[in-house]
Amino acid sequence: MMIPEFLKKYESELRKYEREVIRINAMPTKDLILEDSLGIKESKFLGKPFFPKDKEYPKDHNDKPLILIAQINFEEIPHLEHFPKDGILQLFLFSEDWYEDEYKIVYHSKEExxxxxxxxxSFLTEKDYDESPIFKIHSLSFKKDIDRGASEDSQFDFSFGGLDYWEFTEALSEEDEEKLADYIDATGHKLGGYAEFTQSDPREYEIGKKEDIQLLQIDVDDEIMFGDSGVGHIFIDKENLIKKDFTKAYFYWDCC
Incomplete structure (x- = not known):
């Protein structure tokens, strides 16, 4: 994307904030919610997960099975720095009150x-998906790209001549404000990159989490919505990501 003319004087400094990102194209399938035709190890939103028989399937505090929300097979994505090259990452949510922080993040190694x-x-029923923030099974495809920044991500602390992102937009015409939003755009489903929030970045307010990496972002789509136009994220500390230790990864979502 060409940089807008009014940003040219900041171009060299803005380049330093660029990050590689994996864009996710999520295509809803025609499958019924319990009739997933995708491969058991394929990347997907909803559907049937890969899960070894000798590993305990995720359950909530009442011993009720959780539902798969996202499955990412790292062998299917272009490689991203610090991210695994193999294995499967999964996000499971409570089938009813998923918004009450009842979730599990699971990683299956290549050996598993x-x-x-x-x-x-058959232990899952259609009713278990009634409150799901994703309404249909989606197949996923991946493409490497560049993120240039974000309006609410605390890690994007670029100064436009002493002004932060929102202060800078106040001085712009409506046309230039739209061009800025297009150029510095953190929306969409993706792995890595900057995070899009409808409210604010929780990492900014929690000790030791400010530099945590966005592992996965699930944005609003035709068949996806967290709350009222909300966005879901998985975050993780860089060292744990490198070690493939997802036990400290955490799920966060916010909405309007």
Missing amino acids: LIKESIEDF
Whole structure:
């Protein structure tokens, strides 16, 4: 994308803030919610997860099975610095009050992917998906791209001549404000990159989390919505990401 003329004087400094990102193209399938035709190890939103029979399936505090929200097979994505090159990452949410922080983040290593997996998911019913923030099963494809910044991500602390993003927009015409929003755009489904928030960045207010990496972002789409036009995220500390230790990864979402 060409940089807008009014940003040219900041171009060299803005380039330093660029980050590689993996854009996710999420295509809803025609499958019924319990009739996932995608491969058990394929990347997807909703559907049947890969899960070894010798590993405990995620459950809530009442021992009720959680539902798969997202599955990312790292062998299917272009490589991103610090991210695994193999294995499967999964996000599970509570089938009813998912907004009450009842979630599980699971990683299956490359070695685990050869194990015998669960095939019978009859313990899940259509009713379990009534409150899901994702309404249809989606197939996923991936493309490497560049993120240039974000209006609410605390890690994008660029100064436009002493002004932050929002102060800078106040001095712009409506046309230039739209061009800025297009150029510095953190929206969309993606792995890595800057985060889009409808409110503010929670990492800014929690000790030790300011530099945490966005692992996954699930944005508003035709068949996806967290609350009222909300966005879902998984964050993780860089060292734990490098070690493939997802036990400290955490899910966050906000909405209007």
